[in-house]
């Protein structure tokens with residue numbers, strides 16, 4: 001009973017978090033790109049990211065805790081970094097990447113919105129859009145491979 005329950009909570013965390021990333025990538029960024037003034041763009045973007053970062057942090061904690069808990073109960077540590085455990089390996093890598101981005105988010109934004117950003121906001125938002133598409137793609141890949149591998153897929 002505990003394992004399905006943990007997977008359920010784990011997937012709910014994933015849905016909220018990756019759903020949010022997808023919304024920002026496919027809805028918010030195109031809206032920002034169409035906005036007129038640079039200041040308006042930066043203020044709107046920081047408002048959205050600041051609010052979403054709180055939800056993302058909570059989801060990262062829930063997904064990480066339930067994921068490690070699942071690995072612990074099912075004792076599948078040795079499957080990590082093998083073809084057989086490709087699903088959980090991808091999940092772990094994507095998770096570590098998000099933790100790093102969220103931990104250094106403040107520093108990251110300070111760098112991109114100072115200096116060059118004041119001169120060319122459009123260029124910076126284009127880079128941020130590409131970055132979000134890559135991050136969303138990797139996350140969806142982790143879900144896709146995770147589900148296939150978790151259901152006796154081609155790598156098991």
Ligand code: HEM
Nearest residue numbers: 014064067068070071091092094095139142143146147150
């Ligand atoms: C610390 C990070 C993580 C760990 C240790 C972890 C581990 C696990 C484990 C052990 C399972 C149970 C199914 C299985 O054994 O294959 C699972 C399920 C799942 N995980 Fe993760 N996970 C982590 C992060 C993530 C992330 C970041 C995503 C999405 C981007 C994700 C998506 C999923 C999905 C969709 C399932 C359900 C698979 C199914 O259909 O059974 N996980 N995870």
